[in-house]
Amino acid sequence: MKTTNEILIVDLEATCWEYDRIPAGQKVDIIEIGICELNVATQAISKKQSIYVIPERSKISKFCTDLTGITPQLIKEKGIHFEEACEKIRDEYHSGSLTWAGFGNFDKEQMMQQCDYLGIENPFSESYLNVMNQFKHYNGLHKMMGLKRALKFLNMDFEGNHHSGADDAYNAAKILREILQ
Template sequence: MNTNEILIIDLEATCWENDRIPIGQNVDIIEIGICRLNLKSKTISQKQSIYVIPERSEINDFCTKLTGITPELIEEKGIYFEEACEKIIEEYNPGTLTWAGFGNFDKEQIFEQCDWLGIENPFDGNYLNIMEEFRGHFRLHKMIGLRRALDHLNMNFEGNHHSGSDDAYNAAKILRKILE
């Protein structure tokens, strides 16, 4: 197990106004934002967005307004989820690393989509919930979101909120700070 690095992910998924999922559709991952945090050098590297073709739903106007992801972008740059998992394995070797996200949604969605497709999860069981780590570190009574956590640390959000790679990068900044 490599304890010098942590992979941070952030997913964007198909979504609907008021969380009302239309009949016949399911939440699908449409972007996997990922980066690597080196615990020794404190550097964040290999930040990227992997766009994913939704297989059980469509990207609507609400989802595009929230994430900036359009059907055209997915058509141009998207790959199937199974291919995205293979790409992550090739480029990040995640089986040897702890992986992390801000909250449990990302972990649960990865597990759900892998189960649905009957494929192996590219990540192992060592998951670190950065939101929970942050809450515990600062002895907060309740969870707070990514932006508020950055505000609490007097750090600026870099990039666009609800961009998977930007959210992953900002979550990595929070994790780096609380591990100091």
């Protein structure tokens, strides 16, 4: 990890379909970038927000809306293009120089894949921390567990709505903060 005190915690929500059946001609698109900042020195979690992203290669299915609460109308009202979202992250979080983290590898892989596909520079550094793996090793566990179960294991409550990017990022930050104490 870099020596800075800030770590960005990211949770993405993306277009999805029941039974992971991606319709012909569509690709998984990021529709929300949930992000917050963990100050390792003060243990404060701050700058939590949802950045809604207009899907460029797919449509939001009913299944996806039921899971995430993200509707086509919400995206129409608050969504910005992926490239703008990346610029916003760079500008507001100085993300290129910070370690970033997510609960598992989906967020890292999806961000890299979408940046590559669209020819956009990844707004995050190459320093990525998989909070799920850190949690597993910290607790000496043999199996992975999801975000909600990990919080329960640590006797913490889930705050907010599961599959809300900003809320999931915040809850992953709470787990990381506990591990780094």
